Amino acid sequence: MATKPAGQSPDLSTPMADPPQTEPATHTVLMRLREMIVTGQIPPETRLRAEGLATELAVSRTPIRSALAVLSAEGLVDYGINRGYTVRAVTIGDVFDSIEVRAGLEGQAARMSVELGWEASALDRLAELVRQGRAILDRGEWSEKAEIDWYELNHAFHRSIHHASQNKVLRNAIRMTLIYPVFGDPARLCPSVAAAVPLRLRQVATTTPEHLLSSQGDHERLLDAIRREDSAEAGRIMTDHVLATKRRLHAIATRR
Structure with missing residues (x-):
């Protein structure tokens, strides 16, 4: 694994914070x-x-x-x-468009993070986020709190990769595509999406949702690609991982 010059490692202590241009x-x-x-x-x-x-x-x-x-x-x-x-009124089309753009940007961030090299401590932290996410899903019981806890880990996982790309312009561009909730299921929480989703699919599930099991699997495969220093595979997995949200939302919005 390549190492970065001293003092150049990304600040992952607050991965869910916005870029530090503001107070x-x-x-x-x-x-x-x-x-x-x-x-x-x-x-x-x-x-x-x-x-x-x-x-x-x-x-x-x-x-x-x-x-x-x-x-x-x-x-x-x-x-x-x-x-x-x-x-401004945000349409479901706006949400889909933002996901499309975000997929490309996040794929680039994942690829760049591998090409630049991960420090052992940052990679250990990424692995711990993945482990905690799996532990939540493996409980087998689901609730609004479980959803919030998993999505917070999910956001921290993505932010860690964004920071590891060491590209502030790229991080800012990704942040500007997040026009839907990042701490919960947009099918329930984003009005422009929920309005097109059948009521039964807007309820908090009682068992672990399949789409989150799939998303967790993506995190684990992405972590493996980063560990193997396969930048192309990391970028591909991340791009498809983000696009999976659009595919799922589009499918349930047209399933009435």
């Missing part, structure tokens, strides 16, 4: 507002006033304004000189 308070506010928008807690066409949001989230207006600027760049809100920031 720490903005990271938390940005993630909270993004999740509120994509899950419909803040409906489309809602005008976003910094003062009201600052009161609701118990923060100052500075991180709110910074977060709104990022959300505008991501396309989740629109900005007008006379109207300020307004939540």
Whole structure:
């Protein structure tokens, strides 16, 4: 396994945080507002006033304004000189398009991470995330908490690979494609998707969902490819892994 120069290893201590261009308070506010928008807690066409949001989230207006600027760049809100920031309606087509773009970017990140080489400590951490994900699925019982716990590990797994690519531009581009929930099943939590999904498929399952068993298997195969230093295989697995979400959502949205 290739080693990186001293001081060049990616910071994986907070893999779920946004890139560090903004102050720490903005990271938390940005993630909270993004999740509120994509899950419909803040409906489309809602005008976003910094003062009201600052009161609701118990923060100052500075991180709110910074977060709104990022959300505008991501396309989740629109900005007008006379109207300020307004939540944009996200369609199921937008979600599918974002997954397509993300698949290519994440495949590139996986490939680059292998080509650059993983440090032993970072690879051990990746393996531990995979192990914890498997442990959750192997319990055989499912719940909303289990879903949240697994998706948090899933997000950390992907973020670890993004950081290992050592390409901030690529990480930022990937972040801007996440216009659907990352801490749960978009078939349940993303209104633009859920509206096209039969009600029975929007319930939390009582047994481990098949699509998560498949996703976990992808994580394990990807970890193996990284360990074998097979960059092409790592990129292929990651691209197909991300596209699997689109295939599943499209299938259940047209199954009525």
